[in-house]
Amino acid sequence: MKLFSLCLIVCLLQPGCDRGQNQTVMTPSQKKKRMLNDPILKHKVSQMALDAEVLNDIDWLVRTGFYVKTDLMxxxxxxxxxxxxxxxxxxxxTIDERLAAYRAEQKNWPDVTDCDRLDQAFARMEKRGLITLENAGNTQSDGYEIFEDALQEHPQPKTVIGYCFYHNQDLERVVGELPLYLAFGPVAxxxxxxxxxxIGNIVREELERSGLEVEWEGTFHDRLRVPGMVWQKRIPE
Incomplete structure (x- = not known):
């Protein structure tokens, strides 16, 4: 399995954290993926043909909706x-084939997908003073560091009151038809x-305003979850 190390590489290209919020319990398979950050532990891949592991990685990357062909290559x-x-x-x-198939699927999608609703909710959160981030790093700690970088580059940092993001492992889960987990918190x-x-209430309000279901215990130590989300993110042209 290379998805975890793959996510670590690609999502640093994108513009929470462990601090205080519960981590999702990792399965043995997820722990194995964490170990795969070390290149020494990577499985060998056939030099003559693309094996199932490579094909699965390509398919997963395409289905995230974040990457065009040059990125994928x-x-x-x-x-x-x-x-x-x-x-x-x-x-x-293979990339051409998977992209073509995915774009063909998009023709049968609803006019407004759950990913569109998430984008709408994030846009309104931004207007309310949050910095929102997609595909932000590999862990909640990574996501918070990326938030700090975004805050430094913000044209009006004093207007920022907090953040909301999801990271690579969250993306992997939601593409795999599990709930989307969102990290949130104040600036300091x-x-x-x-x-x-x-801050959590702002996130919840805007998600629900977009028509997304939200599960949350109402404390900072519990991340918000969007159950039943269908991941249909349109690939950029």
């Missing part, structure tokens, strides 16, 4: 499988207990 050939002599013609042809860690719930 670089990620697969130069980053995730850089140690192996993959047949680039086969990789290219020292204000998590006093202002964290207020």
């Amino acid at each position: 670089r990620i697969i050939c130069e980053e995730v499988y850089y140690q192996y002599s993959l047949n680039t013609d086969q990789v290219s042809a 860690p020292k204000e998590e207990e006093t202002k964290g719930v207020a």
Whole structure:
């Protein structure tokens, strides 16, 4: 399995955290993926043909809806499988096939998908002073660090009151038809207990306003969840 190490690489290209909020209990398979950050532990891939692991990685990346072909070629050939002599013609042809199939599926999607609703909710959160991030790092700690970078680059940082994001493992779960988990919190860690719930309420309100179901215990220590979300994110042209 390379999805975890793959996610670590690709999502640093995108613009919470462990601090105070419950982590989802990891399965043995997820723990194995965490270990795969070390290239020494990566499985060997056939140099003559694309095996099931490579095909699954390509399919997963396509279904996230975040990457065009040039991104996919670089990620697969130069980053995730850089140690192996993959047949680039086969990789290219497979990516073309999967992209074409995915775009064909999009023709049967509803006019407004759950991913569109999430985008709408994130846009309104931004207007209310949150920095929202998609595909932000590999863990909640990564996501918070990316938030801090985004805050430094924000044109009006004093207007920012908090954040909301999901990271790579969250993306992997929701593409796999599990609930989407969202991290949230105030700008300053020292204000998590006093202002964290207020930020969570903003996130919940905007998600529900977009027509998404929300599960949340109402505390900073519990991440919000969007159950039953159908991941249909349109691939950029």
